[in-house]
Amino acid sequence: MRQTVRKSKAECTGCGACMSICPRGAITMQPDEEGFLYPAVDGTRCVECDLCEKRCPAGRTQAENRPQLFGAQNRDEALRRASSSGGVFTALARAWMKRGGVVFGAAFDEALRVEHIGAFDETELDGMRGSKYVQSDASEAIAHAAALLERGIPVLFSGTPCQISGLKARVGKKESDLLLTVDFVCHGVPSPGVFASYLRELEKRHGQRVVRYTFRDKRRGWKDFSAVATFEDGTEHAGQQTTEPFLYGFLQNLYLRPSCTQCETMREGHHPADITVADLWGIQEVTPDADDDTGMSLVFLNTKRGRQAFEACRSQLAVFPIEGTQKLLRDNPSIAHAAKPHQNREAFFRRYKRKGFESAYVMKLLAGPGRLERAAARIAHLPKGLLRRVRVLLGRG
Ligand SMILES: Cc1cc2nc3c(=O)[nH]c(=O)nc-3n(C[C@H](O)[C@H](O)[C@H](O)COP(=O)(O)OP(=O)(O)OC[C@H]3O[C@@H](n4cnc5c(N)ncnc54)[C@H](O)[C@@H]3O)c2cc1C
Ligand code: SF4
Ligand code: SF4
CATH class of the missing domain: 3.30.70.20 (Alpha-Beta Plaits)
Incomplete structure (x- = not known):
């Protein structure tokens, strides 16, 4: 069975x-x-x-596409600041809604779980804006999107490359111009259980509920972004890429989904979506003058449908062409390669299963062994005779 x-x-x-x-x-x-x-x-x-x-689409090789590349920024500064990169997603979504379409994307629910929802008007796009660095549950949304398409309603579906592959597997041969898909250059997704446990730890420490969580707060800028938890009384807990434990653990691949570290088939030139968006990290290599540190998107137009949709929203954007990704790979390796799991991933999950998320332990795992521990490890690897002599010298023989 x-x-x-x-x-x-x-x-x-x-x-x-x-x-x-x-x-x-x-x-x-x-x-x-x-x-x-x-x-x-x-x-x-x-x-x-x-x-x-x-x-099931897992592990299947995606057809090759020859994308056109652009740098792009939403002309609306407030909207750009509310988005993770340059706000291209909202421009595409607005244009899609003008033709009577429904937009699917990831949003927090009241309990701060991330799931895919459908937006029928522009106000419902608010919750979708901004990256959530935790896996979104798209299973129900895939079924809803497929049902809308069957009724002839246009659908824009935005998600990870694997969610787009999942939607396409569900829709199958009936796919038509009614469907526009948008994915992104994907570093991988952390565990929803680990994120929920982190929120519980924060709430215990502060004695209040977390009512809002922002992974990409741009008050310090697009490049030096912060993750910010907001509590019931309006106070905040904030940290940057190496000081905020959950964000740091994500960026260091401590709790990515196992499939993410094998995910080589949906990268450069092989994305399943019509349009792929990303941060234009490495902008200084391409066009330093265009960078105002409020966010800049890198856009891959993978299909004819993608090029048409981009054209339809182009008036909302400042756009310039980009020649290839070679210069960008140092700052954005996920364009071409899957992340490698952190060496302490197993240690993290062994303890997580017993104790849940512990910020202090996560920071310790990410800092690597301290000076004394490194010295002890080196000594432990010495040949036995030499180790005995060291012990005698240290007075521990
Ligand atoms: C988990 C994750 C990893 C990423 N890794 C990289 C990377 O390595 N390099 C890079 O250049 N860009 C990466 N991105 C993409 C980048 O952060 C921006 O989301 C993207 O450039 C779109 O930005 P925007 O300003 O156009 O729109 P925004 O308004 O910021 O985009 C939000 C869009 O992202 C979708 N989204 C948000 N969170 C999730 C989620 N958890 N699952 C599925 N869809 C989600 C929303 O549905 C919405 O459509 C990643 C995004 C996520 C969510
Ligand atoms: S969840 Fe997606 S990848 Fe996993 S078995 Fe189902 S169809 Fe395949
Ligand atoms: S890295 Fe690959 S498997 Fe992981 S969420 Fe992104 S597309 Fe899916």
């Missing part, structure tokens, strides 16, 4: 497409011990048609 969809758990991206593909409703997404969602199959409902496994 089938219990899960993929034989190799590490390949599963958690896109949730299988859940909506199953004709018997036998699949639900359930968290594992690390806090990531995986499909679980109810054996009493499963009729072993194997549709879920046949249509």
Whole structure:
């Protein structure tokens, strides 16, 4: 009897497409011990048609595209500051809504869980703006988007490359110009369970609920961004890329989904979406004069549909062409390669399973061994005879 969809758990991206593909409703997404969602199959409902496994997009090579590249910035400064990069997503979404379309993207719910929702008017885009560095649950949204498309309603779906692959697997051969897909250069996604546990730690320490969390606060600038937790009374806990424990752990790959560290097939020239957006890190190599530190997007137009959609919103943007990504790779390696798991990932999860998120422990794991521990480790690797002599010298023999 089938219990899960993929034989190799590490390949599963958690896109949730299988859940909506199953004709018997036998699949639900359930968290594992690390806090990531995986499909679980109810054996009493499963009729072993194997549709879920046949249509699962994980690990499939994406067709090659030859993208056109642009740097772009939304002309509206307030909107740019509220977005993570240059605010291209909102420009595309607004233009899409003008033609009567629905926009799907990731937003926080009241409990600060991240899930994909559908926006029918511009005010509903507010919650989608800004990157959430935690895996969004897109499984229900994929089913809703597919249902809207079947009714002839245009859909813009924005998400990770693997979520776009999941949506395409669900829609299958019926895909048409009614669907516009937008993904991004993807560093990988941290565990929703780990993020929830981090919020609980913050709330315990401050004695109040966290009501808002921003991963990319630009008050200090686009490049030196902060993550900010806002409590009920309006006070804030903020930190930068090496001082805010959850953000630091994300950037150092301490708790990325296992599939993210094997994710080589949806990178440069092989993105599944019509348009790929990213931060134009390394802007100083391309056009330093254009940088006002409020955010700049790198845009890959992968398909004809993507080029048309970009044209439709171009009046909202300041745009300039870019020649290739070679100069940008040093500052944005995720354009071409998957992240490598942090050497202490296993140690983190061993302890997380017992104790939850502990900021002090995370900072210790990320700092690496201290001077004394490094010296002790070196000594421990000395040949036995030499080690005895060192011990005698230290008076511990
Ligand atoms: C987990 C993650 C990793 C990223 N890694 C990189 C990277 O390595 N290099 C790089 O250049 N850019 C990366 N990005 C993309 C970048 O941070 C911006 O999201 C992107 O450039 C769009 O910016 P914007 O200003 O156009 O719009 P914004 O308004 O900032 O974009 C928000 C869009 O991102 C979507 N989104 C936000 N959080 C999630 C999520 N958790 N899952 C799915 N979709 C989400 C929203 O639905 C919305 O469509 C990453 C984004 C995320 C969420
Ligand atoms: S369809 Fe998505 S969630 Fe289902 S097994 Fe495949 S990768 Fe995992
Ligand atoms: S790194 Fe790959 S597997 Fe991970 S979220 Fe991004 S696209 Fe999906």
